[in-house]
Amino acid sequence: MNKLIVGNWKMNGNVSLVDEFSQNLDERVILGIPSVFIAYTHFKNPDLQIAAQDCSVYPDFGAHTGEISAKMLAELGCKYVIVGHSERRRTSNFDTQQNIFAKLKNVVTCGMKAILCVDESYHKLIDIQTKEFLETNVDKIFIAYEPLSAIGTGNIPSLTDISETLSKIKQVYLGMKTLYGGSVNLSNAKEILAIDEVDGVLIGGASLKLDELNEIAKL
Numbered sequence: 001m002n003k004l005i006v007g008n009w010k011m012n013g014n015v016s017l018v019d020e021f022s023q024n025l026d027e028r029v030i031l032g033i034p035s036v037f038i039a040y041t042h043f044k045n046p047d048l049q050i051a052a053q054d055c056s057v058y059p060d061f062g063a064h065t066g067e068i069s070a071k072m073l074a075e076l077g078c079k080y081v082i083v084g085h086s087e088r089r090r091t092s093n094f095d096t097q098q099n100i101f102a103k104l105k106n107v108v109t110c111g112m113k114a115i116l117c118v119d120e121s122y123h124k125l126i127d128i129q130t131k132e133f134l135e136t137n138v139d140k141i142f143i144a145y146e147p148l149s150a151i152g153t154g155n156i157p158s159l160t161d162i163s164e165t166l167s168k169i170k171q172v173y174l175g176m177k178t179l180y181g182g183s184v185n186l187s188n189a190k191e192i193l194a195i196d197e198v199d200g201v202l203i204g205g206a207s208l209k210l211d212e213l214n215e216i217a218k219l
């Protein structure tokens with residue numbers, strides 16, 4: 001299967017979990033780990049595909065205390081950056097449309113791929129300049145449809161909803177690869193991955209379980 005399997009640890013994990021994953025994770029999985037573990041993970045296993053969970057709106061270096069730039073993430077071996085996750089849009093109050101645009105640009109400029117998260121109201125979350133940017137960078141960006149009602153709840157929408165929503169996104173952004181995220185686990189991953197429009201999955205809670213994640217990668 002050549003669909004994308006992306007884990008998102010969120011603010012979870014520790015050094016011993018990183019040790020376990022870096023030795024045993026299926027090489028097809030892209031692992032979204034807290035930024036504090038990225039350098040350590042990369043040096044433990046340079047082949048492991050790492051995603052950052054966010055990046056700064058500032059492009060490279062500067063007097064921006066606490067910020068981590070896309071350029072720094074790329075230097076440490078990150079291949080992907082998650083942008084605009086609903087937990088960041090909600091809690092940081094910082095992922096405005098303008099900032100999402102800046103982050104996407106920074107990720108792509110640094111040679112990484114962006115995973116742009118949107119929810120049910122995706123059409124309201126993407127402004128004109130971001131839309132134009134997405135249209136011209138479809139090969140460098142994935143759009144992950146993550147309904148708020150599905151994140152961390154154990155409830156996934158109907159398979160028809162997933163298929164129709166991703167299909168609408170693909171009609172607007174020709175050639176765009178689309179992911180589904182929200183309560184994906186070993187018991188539902190097979191049917192979700194079987195949907196034509198699903199080019200991959202973004203997995204939160206279940207990505208902390210090594211065996212389960214490896215099983216999903218083998219489906």
Ligand code: PGA
Pocket residue numbers: 008146150151152153154181182183184202203204205206
């Ligand atoms: P979940 O999270 O799999 O725990 O629902 C998914 C996500 O927030 O990306």
